[in-house]
Amino acid sequence: MRVVSTSLHEDVAERLRALIFEGVLPPGAFVDEPALCAQLAISRTPLREALKVLTAEGLLRHEPRRGCFVAEITAKDLDDIFPVIALLEGRCAFEAALNASEAELQALEAVHERLARHARARRIQAYYDTNYLIHEAIIRLADNRWLAQVIADLRKILRLARLQSLQVPGRMEQSLSEHLAVFAALKARDAEGAEAAMRTHLHRQREALRVLAVQEKARRIG
Structure with missing residues (x-):
């Protein structure tokens, strides 16, 4: 029996994730195995092992006799996930407040200052990127690999x-205010x-997405 590396x-699996997250394979798309094998220059065996990994992660769904499709996220999924991730990241903030060193908090303060500059300049993508760095930093400062794994x-x-x-x-101004509230608590x-504060931040993010969905629906109807 051949052993797959x-x-x-x-x-x-990582290359497939990139195709999904970049929108090359959009939600609902059929995963064409022969085409992917040709595109990635691989055999069917490692591809199928990778598909199993992504199915277990929830990025793909497998339908018997039909194959794999990129998962589609519904409003209910978001309603179910956000309270869970708010609890988990809230716990990270709790543990980070106890564990972080003064030097680590100073480094995090500099990132918050960068976030504020992006907000003032309305640099949305830069704000998103810096926001991500802040969340990652707080997860890292919590120093709890189980929390980090589930959040990821x-x-x-x-x-x-x-x-x-x-x-x-x-929303950008509100988000910045929420981040500063989290950081103030960490410093204290x-x-x-x-x-x-972290749980509030994530719950309000879900509310903003709900508002956005209503606005987009109104634009389509109009």
Whole structure:
């Protein structure tokens, strides 16, 4: 029996994730195995191992006798996921407030200053990128690999939705205020305050997405 290299199928899985997150394989798209094998210059075996990985992660769904399709994220999925990720990232903020060193907080303060500059200049993509760095930093400062692992899995699912909450008028300013509230609690070593502020931040992000969905529906009807 041929043994498939673990590193090969993991590399294929990462390349497939990139195709999904970049929109080359959009939600609902059929995964054409022969075409992907040709595109990626691989055999069917590592591709199928990679498809199993992505199916387990929730990025793909497998239909018997039909094959794999890119998962589609519904409003209910978002309603189900956001409270969970708010709890998890809230706990990260709690633990970060207790664990972070003064030097680490100073470094995080510099990132928040950059976030504020992007908000003032209305640099939306730069704001998104810096926002991501802040969330990642707080997860890292929590120093809890189990929290980090589950959050990473949920974030993969959320990326399928290609969320753009900053398109809602006033959301960037609100988001910045929420981030500053989290950071103020971290600096004060207020673990419970940091947890509550982070949970509020993520719940409000879900609300902004709900508003955006209503606005987009109104534009389509109009």
